[in-house]
Amino acid sequence: xxxxxxxxxxxxxxxxxxxxxxxxxxxxxxxxxxxxxxxxxxxxxxxxxxxxxxxxxxxxxxxxxxxxxxxxxxxxxxxxxxxxxxxxxxxxxxxxxxxxxxxxxxxxxxxxxxxxxxxxxxxxxxxxxxxxxxxxxxxxxxxxxxxxxxxxxxxxxxxxxxxxxxxxxxxxxxxxxxxxxxxxxxxxxxxxxxxxxxxxxxxxxxxxxxxxxxxxxxxxxxxxxxxxxxxxxxxxxxxxxxxxxxxxxxxxxxxxxxxxxxxxxxxxxxxxxxxxxxxxxxxxxxxxxxxxxxxxxxxxxxxxxxxxxxxxxxxxxxxxxxxxxxxxxxxxxxxxxxxxxxxxxxxxxxxxxxxxxxxxxxxxxxxxxxxxxxxxxxxxxxxxxxxxxxxxxxxxxxxxxxxxxxxxxxxxxxxxxxxxxxxxxxxxxxxxxxxxxxxxxxxxxxxxxxxxxxxxxxxxxxxxxxxxxxxxxxxxxxxxxxxxxxxxxxxxxxxxxxxxxxxxxxxxxxxxxxxxxxxxxxxxxxxxxxxxxxxxxxxxxxxxxxxxxxxxxxxxxxxxxxxxxxxxxxxxxxxxxxxxxxx
Numbered sequence: 323x324x325x326x327x328x329x330x331x332x333x334x335x336x337x338x339x340x341x342x343x344x345x346x347x348x349x350x351x352x353x354x355x356x357x358x359x360x361x362x363x364x365x366x367x368x369x370x371x372x373x374x375x376x377x378x379x380x381x382x383x384x385x386x387x388x389x390x391x392x393x394x395x396x397x398x399x400x401x402x403x404x405x406x407x408x409x410x411x412x413x414x415x416x417x418x419x420x421x422x423x424x425x426x427x428x429x430x431x432x433x434x435x436x437x438x439x440x441x442x443x444x445x446x447x448x449x450x451x452x453x454x455x456x457x458x459x460x461x462x463x464x465x466x467x468x469x470x471x472x473x474x475x476x477x478x479x480x481x482x483x484x485x486x487x488x489x490x491x492x493x494x495x496x497x498x499x500x501x502x503x504x505x506x507x508x509x510x511x512x513x514x515x516x517x518x519x520x521x522x523x524x525x526x527x528x529x530x531x532x533x534x535x536x537x538x539x540x541x542x543x544x545x546x547x548x549x550x551x552x553x554x555x556x557x558x559x560x561x562x563x564x565x566x567x568x569x570x571x572x573x574x575x576x577x578x579x580x581x582x583x584x585x586x587x588x589x590x591x592x593x594x595x596x597x598x599x600x601x602x603x604x605x606x607x608x609x610x611x612x613x614x615x616x617x618x619x620x621x622x623x624x625x626x627x628x629x630x631x632x633x634x635x636x637x638x639x640x641x642x643x644x645x646x647x648x649x650x651x652x653x654x655x656x657x658x659x660x661x662x663x664x665x666x667x668x669x670x671x672x673x674x675x676x677x678x679x680x681x682x683x684x685x686x687x688x689x690x691x692x693x694x695x696x697x698x699x700x701x702x703x704x705x706x707x708x709x710x711x712x713x714x715x716x717x718x719x720x721x722x723x724x725x726x727x728x729x730x731x732x733x734x735x736x737x738x739x740x741x742x743x744x745x746x747x748x749x750x751x752x753x754x755x756x757x758x759x760x761x762x763x764x765x766x767x768x769x770x771x772x773x774x775x776x777x778x779x780x781x782x783x784x785x786x787x788x789x790x791x792x793x794x795x796x797x798x799x800x801x802x803x804x805x806x807x808x809x810x811x812x813x814x815x816x817x818x819x820x821x822x823x824x825x826x827x828x829x830x831x832x833x834x835x836x837x838x839x840x841x842x843x844x845x846x847x848x849x850x851x852x853x854x855x856x857x858x859x860x861x862x863x864x865x866x867x868x869x870x871x872x873x874x875x876x877x878x879x880x881x882x883x884x885x886x887x888x889x890x891x892x893x894x895x896x897x898x899x900x901x902x903x904x905x
Contacts, residue, residue, distance in 0.1 A: 401443045401526045404460070413460035414443060417509075418528050420617075421462065424512045427538035429530055432521065437474065438537055439522045440465040441546070451626045453645050462525050464546035474520045480551035483575035483591045485698055487814065488627075489641075489742065489779040491576070491589055494818055495598040496638045497744050497775075502624045503597040503605065507558075508617040510593030514543035514553025551592065561615055562588060565608065572814035579604075585819065594628060630699060633903060635741070640903045641699045642739030647732050650692045654685075654729055661734025662727055663892075665706035666885040677718035686717040689725060696732070699740045701771065701781045702900045703728060705882050708767075708783040737902045745775035749815065749826045751808050752872070754879035755786075755800035757793040766790045768800035769882025771898065772811060774820075778899050780807060783882045795851055797832035801839065801869075802854035804828055808867055825868040831877045836869045 404410035421427070432438060441464050448456040469475045495502050507513075520540045524530060543550040559569070559577065567577040567588055579586040579599070586599035586608065599605055612618060624632045624639075633640040651657045680686055693707045706728045713721045753770040760767075765788070771781040782803065790796035808826050815822065830836055839858045861867045874880070881894040 638743035662730035753804035766796035770804035797835035
């Protein structure tokens with residue numbers, strides 16, 4: 323039988339070709355095919371295999387802990403959480419013994435038909451200016467929301483110092499090279515005397531074993547009581563009046579002492595106090611008397627006041643809230659966000675009909691409220707903050723995008739703040755309005771800012787309460803608001819012995835508003851603003867203010883009434899003096 327031409331495959335140690343599965347015999351053959359010459363291992367280049375294991379590279383061993391621990395710097399929300407940690411137990415014990423030392427209450431049987439208030443512990447981790455832990459503070463708070471008017475409380479109002487007053491007082495001190503002393507009254511509210519009969523349950527964790535059913539009859543005011551701030555303020559100011567201090571007319575939280583050539587100013591913000599003056603010996607004597615009456619912490623160098631970091635500079639002070647801004651960004655989940663160059667997009671428009679409601683209004687309100695406090699040293703975000711705060715009642719997704727844009731701007735300018743420098747002490751003011759800027763109600767925005775020498779001390783951004791029929795009317799209402807602030811500022815600086823020997827200049831970019839203020843011309847379109855007209859005219863006539871036209875490109879108050887592109891915004895921010903500490 324004729325045999326077909328067959329080709330035996332070459333045998334090799336590193337490769338072989340097998341026949342199809344149905345032809346598996348030892349002598350199986352396949353049809354002749356053209357086979358390229360093969361190379362042996364000896365002819366191939368050498369490529370040794372390298373693995374991570376051979377190179378000693380291994381993944382780190384992960385050891386997981388299933389036990390949830392609380393960092394020592396975290397702040398507990400309840401007594402049950404706090405009692406697990408020794409430093410919080412010690413803080414509560416210190417507070418309780420301080421209350422006993424002050425004779426804050428006595429234990430009595432619960433009276434019949436008398437409301438008995440509850441109480442709870444609150445906790446706070448106090449930080450130093452560099453962000454490290456200063457101390458752990460526990461405070462016993464009465465649940466004053468159960469108080470009834472006319473039964474266990476009457477009046478509740480208590481003044482606090484205006485931020486403008488604080489800036490002016492600091493400006494005065496650095497210009498006259500006066501020492502600024504900061505006081506923090508320990509357990510301030512506990513010093514206030516109560517006139518009403520108030521009963522409270524014993525504090526958690528400190529119930530008297532011999533009389534567990536007894537209640538606390540309060541003799542001193544306690545944190546949480548509606549009248550506590552008022553009683554403390556009356557206690558402190560009554561003592562100061564016995565030492566010769568008198569209230570200023572402009573700010574009831576600022577008291578002054580004058581005797582011969584001695585001047586001392588005493589500023590109160592609840593339990594935080596600033597003292598400055600021209601007589602160090604008199605201040606030292608006052609401090610000794612304060613120490614005898616109250617438990618207080620004294621600092622002879624101002625560093626942190628009301629959460630504002632105050633840094634010393636060769637020619638003044640620098641006010642910053644960088645640590646507060648960092649915590650705000652962390653709370654918003656934007657600690658690592660991409661910075662924005664302006665706080666608000668010029669194209670941003672609020673349109674309720676085309677935007678969905680934001681899913682977490684509480685978060686929106688919390689962040690917007692925090693931005694309001696941040697604007698104490700950041701007037702460059704005042705207008706944008708005003709815009710986002712107008713929608714807190716029903717925020718939309720677009721509103722939240724605007725708020726995030728503002729937070730991204732804060733991220734990029736987190737080290738910015740407000741400088742206070744030495745210089746002349748002459749008041750000057752800039753005022754502006756954006757007519758019918760709100761498309762939802764066509765109300766205008768008023769804005770003004772005031773300087774004392776080189777220092778920005780006061781500013782305001784507000785929506786006008788009524789619709790203006792013309793840009794002249796809008797500008798005139800803004801001018802009236804600025805005039806009111808100037809009159810108050812002039813009275814305050816005069817009480818601080820900073821006399822203004824000439825009228826305060828108000829810069830306005832509206833020639834029609836200036837003409838209306840200077841000329842007694844009325845017609846049908848201006849009669850409805852006659853009160854504002856007469857108010858401004860009166861202060862022009864008595865020499866308190868003078869109006870000066872300023873070109874729109876030089877109007878600093880523009881930054882308080884509208885959003886701008888980056889170049890224009892940065893130019894106005896520079897004129898507003900907002901910068902970093904090293905600029």
